[in-house]
Amino acid sequence: MRRERLAVLGWQLLILLVVLVAWQYLTGIKAISRTPGLYWIDPFFISRPSAIAERFVYLMSPRARLTIWQMALSTVQSTVWGFLVGISTGFVAGLVLGRSDRLARVLEPYIVAFNSLPRIALVPLITMIFGFGLLAKIVLAWSIVFFIVFFNTFQGTRSVDADLIHSARFLGASERQIMTTVIVPSALAWTFASLTPSISFALIGVVVGEFIGGESGGGLGYLIVQSLGTLNAADMMVALVVLGAIGIVMALGIRQVEARLLRWRPEYRKR
Amino acid sequence: MVPPVRVSIRGLSKTFGEGPREVPAVSDVSFDVREGEFVAIVGPSGCGKSTVLNMVGGLVAPSAGEIVVDGQPVRGGPPSTVGYVFQKDTVFPWRTVQDNIALGLEYRGVAPAQRAARVREAVALAGLQGFEEAFPATLSGGMRQRVALMRTLVVDPQILLMDEPFGALDTHTKLNLHAELLGLWQARRQTVIFVTHDLSEAITLADRIVVMTRRPGRVKRLYDVELPRPRDVIAIRESEQYLREYGLIWHALGEEFLAAPGAA
Numbered sequence: 232m233r234r235e236r237l238a239v240l241g242w243q244l245l246i247l248l249v250v251l252v253a254w255q256y257l258t259g260i261k262a263i264s265r266t267p268g269l270y271w272i273d274p275f276f277i278s279r280p281s282a283i284a285e286r287f288v289y290l291m292s293p294r295a296r297l298t299i300w301q302m303a304l305s306t307v308q309s310t311v312w313g314f315l316v317g318i319s320t321g322f323v324a325g326l327v328l329g330r331s332d333r334l335a336r337v338l339e340p341y342i343v344a345f346n347s348l349p350r351i352a353l354v355p356l357i358t359m360i361f362g363f364g365l366l367a368k369i370v371l372a373w374s375i376v377f378f379i380v381f382f383n384t385f386q387g388t389r390s391v392d393a394d395l396i397h398s399a400r401f402l403g404a405s406e407r408q409i410m411t412t413v414i415v416p417s418a419l420a421w422t423f424a425s426l427t428p429s430i431s432f433a434l435i436g437v438v439v440g441e442f443i444g445g446e447s448g449g450g451l452g453y454l455i456v457q458s459l460g461t462l463n464a465a466d467m468m469v470a471l472v473v474l475g476a477i478g479i480v481m482a483l484g485i486r487q488v489e490a491r492l493l494r495w496r497p498e499y500r501k502r
Numbered sequence: 503m504v505p506p507v508r509v510s511i512r513g514l515s516k517t518f519g520e521g522p523r524e525v526p527a528v529s530d531v532s533f534d535v536r537e538g539e540f541v542a543i544v545g546p547s548g549c550g551k552s553t554v555l556n557m558v559g560g561l562v563a564p565s566a567g568e569i570v571v572d573g574q575p576v577r578g579g580p581p582s583t584v585g586y587v588f589q590k591d592t593v594f595p596w597r598t599v600q601d602n603i604a605l606g607l608e609y610r611g612v613a614p615a616q617r618a619a620r621v622r623e624a625v626a627l628a629g630l631q632g633f634e635e636a637f638p639a640t641l642s643g644g645m646r647q648r649v650a651l652m653r654t655l656v657v658d659p660q661i662l663l664m665d666e667p668f669g670a671l672d673t674h675t676k677l678n679l680h681a682e683l684l685g686l687w688q689a690r691r692q693t694v695i696f697v698t699h700d701l702s703e704a705i706t707l708a709d710r711i712v713v714m715t716r717r718p719g720r721v722k723r724l725y726d727v728e729l730p731r732p733r734d735v736i737a738i739r740e741s742e743q744y745l746r747e748y749g750l751i752w753h754a755l756g757e758e759f760l761a762a763p764g765a766a
Contacts (some may be wrong), residue, residue, distance in 0.1 A: 390591075397586070401586040403606055404605075
């Protein structure tokens with residue numbers, strides 16, 4: 232088993248190495264033509280590993296006006312806040328509407344309409360209302376996460392097994408106790424299962440917000456658009472690599488939390 | 503001295519649906535259950551035996567007739583002295599075995615220390631030691647049903663309603679649970695109404711058997727099971743008397759199975 236895992240890891244590292252070496256090599260050789268600046272693969276568009284590493288070191292150093300750490304921190308902050316506010320409000324809304332047929336029917340068209348709206352279309356409006364700081368990004372991430380969690384929790388609240396409620400009642404549960412010991416836990420099972428997609432979507436929302444959010448509170452998304460302005464592929468790659476790392480760390484962390492919270496489910500027991 | 507009547511079922515009828523789609527499920531069912539009595543209801547599937555039990559438990563409102571539990575008519579919701587074991591697995595999947603068994607005590611506000619002691623006792627009674635911290639998904643069907651049974655019994659209900667609780671289990675597990683149930687019942691002597699389609703199960707467990715007709719379900723006949731107690735669930739099936747009782751009731755039940763529409 233251990234050997235198998237080592238072998239997989241070895242192959243994964245090998246692929247990475249091959250890609251990096253090929254990238255570095257192919258962007259370094261000139262085309263047959265003598266025309267200056269003509270490459271087999273032009274580093275102007277995709278940069279080179281060495282150039283990216285160089286820019287990365289520079290952006291880490293205090294010489295940079297806005298360091299990569301500051302930008303990463305800004306992105307992470309907006310994402311985490313948008314995620315937290317999104318899941319808590321989405322959960323409460325899902326629970327309330329899941330328990331009230333009337334309210335759910337009344338609000339349904341509005342919820343469906345708002346959810347079908349591409350959230351990116353809201354970026355300018357949200358920026359106009361909430362300004363160029365962190366808040367606008369948090370609101371944007373929230374507007375996506377909220378609906379994911381809301382729909383899941385709503386479904387979970389609706390699909391509570393009636394026989395579980397009956398058995399609780401036979402055991403002497405009050406309406407309040409049925410809420411806390413039957414309905415909330417079974418809805419939470421659905422809510423928890425929506426955490427992993429939620430964190431990814433929160434990150435998407437934040438980066439899109441940063442695209443037009445300007446420098447104040449500008450995170451990695453800001454670095455990307457700014458690099459587009461200066462046609463600097465290396466900086467863009469730095470931002471992408473850091474974003475990828477943030478995405479992986481967050482997803483892994485959430486998966487741990489999810490597995491812990493849902494440890495009673497057979498599909499989470501295996502690991 | 504005759505024990506008092508705990509559950510009285512009077513002219514009970516239930517119709518599902520309305521207008522032309524109306525389906526009569528139960529029609530004019532009447533019988534009494536006395537204190538400490540173990541009554542089994544048997545009948546072909548779809549005869550409304552579970553519906554009768556649900557009406558006794560207050561889960562379903564009768565269309566006509568009434569149910570009186572301890573002198574109080576049952577209306578909207580379960581009477582507080584009644585415990586119910588479902589056929590379906592109703593153990594809470596997100597709670598461990600001990601937390602499931604503790605549920606009723608928690609609802610009733612029993613202090614944690616006392617709660618733990620009673621749960622420990624119930625776990626031991628059901629032979630679930632070592633599984634206290636296990637989640638239901640890791641248990642077999644028989645063990646889950648054991649948890650459900652102990653969860654109901656730990657709050658000490660005086661009247662126990664059981665809706666085919668062992669219906670989904672294999673014969674071997676079923677026999678084990680019969681023995682355990684009889685042991686527990688022997689100690690407490692709850693008043694039990696037990697619904698099943700399995701006649702051997704009914705004879706093994708019950709004092710009295712209510713045979714219902716096919717839909718709309720009526721009481722076809724009541725049989726007294728005069729097998730001595732305590733009963734050995736394995737040996738009993740070889741006794742003359744068991745076979746005699748079985749033959750007698752089987753004949754009545756067989757008429758209903760054969761007459762059932764769509765019966766193969």
